[in-house]
Amino acid sequence: MKKTVDVSLPIGPMHPLFKEPCRIKCETRGEFVLSAEVELGYVKKGIERIMRGRPWQEVMFLAERVCGICSVVHNYVFIEAVENVSGIAPTERAAYLRVIVNELDRMQSHLLANYSYCYTIEHETLAMYLLNLRETVMDQLELITGARVTCAFIIPGGVRCDLSADGAASLRTALDHIDSELSRFVRIFETGPLIGLRSKGVGLLTKEAAIEAHAAGPTARASGIPDDLRNIHPTYRLLDFKPVIRYEGDNYARIMVRFEEVFQSTGLIRTALALMKEGPIRGGGTIKAGTVRYRGEAPRGELLYDLTTDEHGRILEIAIQTPSIMNIQVCAHAMLKNAQSAADITAIFISSDPCIACTER
Amino acid sequence: MSLLQSLKNSIRSRSIHVAYVNVGSCNGCDIELLACLSPRYDIEQYGIYVHNNPREADVLLITGAFSPQWEDKLKPLWDKIPNPKVAVAIGNCPISGCVFNRPETLVDPPVSKHIPIAAEIPGCPPRPTEIISTILSLAPLIFKDYEETNR
Numbered sequence: 002m003k004k005t006v007d008v009s010l011p012i013g014p015m016h017p018l019f020k021e022p023c024r025i026k027c028e029t030r031g032e033f034v035l036s037a038e039v040e041l042g043y044v045k046k047g048i049e050r051i052m053r054g055r056p057w058q059e060v061m062f063l064a065e066r067v068c069g070i071c072s073v074v075h076n077y078v079f080i081e082a083v084e085n086v087s088g089i090a091p092t093e094r095a096a097y098l099r100v101i102v103n104e105l106d107r108m109q110s111h112l113l114a115n116y117s118y119c120y121t122i123e124h125e126t127l128a129m130y131l132l133n134l135r136e137t138v139m140d141q142l143e144l145i146t147g148a149r150v151t152c153a154f155i156i157p158g159g160v161r162c163d164l165s166a167d168g169a170a171s172l173r174t175a176l177d178h179i180d181s182e183l184s185r186f187v188r189i190f191e192t193g194p195l196i197g198l199r200s201k202g203v204g205l206l207t208k209e210a211a212i213e214a215h216a217a218g219p220t221a222r223a224s225g226i227p228d229d230l231r232n233i234h235p236t237y238r239l240l241d242f243k244p245v246i247r248y249e250g251d252n253y254a255r256i257m258v259r260f261e262e263v264f265q266s267t268g269l270i271r272t273a274l275a276l277m278k279e280g281p282i283r284g285g286g287t288i289k290a291g292t293v294r295y296r297g298e299a300p301r302g303e304l305l306y307d308l309t310t311d312e313h314g315r316i317l318e319i320a321i322q323t324p325s326i327m328n329i330q331v332c333a334h335a336m337l338k339n340a341q342s343a344a345d346i347t348a349i350f351i352s353s354d355p356c357i358a359c360t361e362r
Numbered sequence: 363m364s365l366l367q368s369l370k371n372s373i374r375s376r377s378i379h380v381a382y383v384n385v386g387s388c389n390g391c392d393i394e395l396l397a398c399l400s401p402r403y404d405i406e407q408y409g410i411y412v413h414n415n416p417r418e419a420d421v422l423l424i425t426g427a428f429s430p431q432w433e434d435k436l437k438p439l440w441d442k443i444p445n446p447k448v449a450v451a452i453g454n455c456p457i458s459g460c461v462f463n464r465p466e467t468l469v470d471p472p473v474s475k476h477i478p479i480a481a482e483i484p485g486c487p488p489r490p491t492e493i494i495s496t497i498l499s500l501a502p503l504i505f506k507d508y509e510e511t512n513r
Contacts, residue, residue: 015414015439020392021384043431044386047468051461063461069390069487113393132400139397150390150487358389 073106082295089286159283204349217302376409387426
């Protein structure tokens with residue numbers, strides 16, 4: 002390649018701001034970023050290779066460990082895919098409990114993503130506030146499921162444990178606390194002049210580029226694509242779900258979409274708690290042979306499980322498609338290109354909420 | 363024990379610099395590490411600082427089940443850390459490989475094959491409190507009287 006640039010700037014694989022190892026290779030002229038490329042492969046474990054030929058009881062725990070941040074949604078989508086093959090439907094109470102746990106998981110994931118962004122632009126105060134608020138969500142998740150991160154809550158035909166009246170009351174108190182605290186933090190984020198300088202107009206992603214690169218999740222919704230798979234989910238339809246959309250397409254919009262989705266999640270949980278009736282939480286059923294492609298909305302976008310089972314309940318073939326790979330590529334090829342300053346590279350990268358463990362599996 | 367050594371011991375027990383490296387984890391342990399930073403657990407009150415820079419670290423926290431990419435990278439990273447140093451394995455993955463240590467896998471646990479591990483925190487993932495208490499009980503033990511015993 003002809004040398005057309007001043008500096009080739011490598012960032013990573015170990016970097017103070019990255020939770021996970023990955024390498025961004027940038028070509029810069031002065032501070033101006035001409036092009037960027039993301040190099041992956043540092044946490045490749047071969048989960049799909051391990052899953053093949055194993056009973057669903059084992060694959061369920063492996064699916065959860067594809068990603069630790071959004072572990073509930075991997076559990077959710079895998080179990081719903083298996084249910085889809087076998088014609089099992091969850092009981093009504095279990096369907097609402099699944100939504101509650103999934104939305105709590107989405108809240109903690111979004112708060113963590115926004116923490117990372119605030120930490121990257123060196124607003125440590127707001128970052129620590131958000132991280133502390135996340136602990137409130139983690140407490141509720143632990144109260145309902147019994148574990149903080151990998152909880153294996155959702156099983157075919159239902160969920161593992163019930164939510165008591167005391168649990169529901171404590172969940173409502175926590176939701177009120179989150180709403181009042183987070184609206185304060187969002188006001189700090191909206192009105193902070195330095196946050197605005199680092200966020201507004203930085204890392205622009207146009208709607209055309211987002212469609213071309215198949216961006217997913219909050220990254221796409223911040224560029225004006227009304228794409229959310231919760232729209233077509235049967236339980237979410239009962240809860241009157243509407244996706245959050247913004248049209249700016251910059252770092253600020255992506256962070257604000259996540260903040261608004263946290264408020265939306267608290268609303269969805271409240272509606273689910275109100276609609277939920279007493280009843281059984283496990284329906285039971287037998288896993289049958291079949292093939293299915295099943296999609297669900299992860300905190301980062303569309304998650305797809307493509308699997309084949311046999312009559313003994315073994316997973317013969319499985320392919321997982323996670324949203325982060327599209328977001329990382331759209332980040333490298335559209336957002337990072339023409340970034341005005343090298344200091345913005347990490348901020349832009351973190352604002353797309355990359356999850357390397359999901360991507361490489 | 364000389365006066366200088368006892369001074370060093372007392373200062374070192376309240377000044378522990380930490381770097382973390384993910385050698386193929388699922389992120390679960392990494393976010394529990396991040397949760398340690400939150401004001402609820404507040405690791406800085408114990409004098410633990412997370413810089414994630416190996417050149418100024420005392421403690422290296424390792425998560426993950428050793429993916430092949432790190433074969434030639436973890437040892438140089440360990441060598442960059444100045445003495446006295448200690449490595450702590452977090453979670454089941456660096457200890458045994460957890461659910462990933464199965465036929466057809468790409469990972470190569472345990473991490474102790476590659477660098478010396480001083481302590482292991484089992485759990486999938488361990489709680490933030492367990493991580494903090496391990497660092498606090500281990501680091502002063504390793505760094506105590508370092509100059510006098512390694513003259």
